[in-house]
Amino acid sequence: MWNKHTEKLQNCLSSIEVSGNHCCKDGCDQAFAVWKEMTERLRDQGKIIYLIGNGASASMASHFSADLAKNAHVHTQVFTDLALITALANDISYDQVFVEPLKRRLTPNDMLVAISSSGNSPNVLKACAFAAETGASVVTLSAMSPKNNLRTLGDINFWLPADTYGMAETGHACILHYWMDSVSTSPA
Structure with missing residues (x-):
């Protein structure tokens, strides 16, 4: 059973589809090279990477926010403060919990990394649309349906043909670790 599971994960990761404005006729390698270059330029300019998601994707956003700050400088x-989230959800709308703080902080030279297994979370979709309108770079990670809405909103879009949340989340963690390791300034 374990070997079948890991084989399924390998097949899922090998079947990643990449699309977007900045790529990606040559697939994942080109997408990761472009993402690395975007990140290094952003770091050199002292700009900000915002990471968003719901549930496990929010935890992943927080995890990689810390890893990028520590290892890639x-x-x-991230917007994980419970008081902020509940105030915005209660007083404005849950679909605005990322857009509202981005309105006050995001600049055209920043980057938004959006993680959503379903690719259809309204708050994530609205944040990506806002970031694109602002002129910030947008990178998306989604899974499940190949027709999910998030797949079309980024400069770089990674989509996994995962049919479970576990497979989607594991694949997204792999993508994020690969990116973070590529821009890390810390010795291995």
Whole structure:
């Protein structure tokens, strides 16, 4: 059973589809090279990478925010403060919990990394649309349906043909670790 599971994960990771404005006729290698270059330029300019997601994707956003800050010396920001989330959800709308703080902080030279297994979370979609309108770079990670809405909103879009949340989340963690390791300034 374990070997079948790991084989399924390998097949899922090998079947990643990449699309977007900045790529990606040559697939994942080109997408990761472009993402690395975007990140290094952002770091050199002292700009910010915002990471967002819901549930496990929010935890992943927080995890990689910390890893990028520590290992890649990149300024990062997540919106995981429970008081902020509940105030915005209660007073404005849950679909605005990322857009509202981005309105006050995001600049055209920043980057938004959006993680959503379903690719259809309204708050994530609205944040990506806002970031694109602002002129910030947008990188998306999604899974499940190949017709999910997040797949079309980024400069670089990674989509996994995962049919379970566990497979999607594991694949997204792999993508994020690979990116973070590529921009790390810390010795291995």
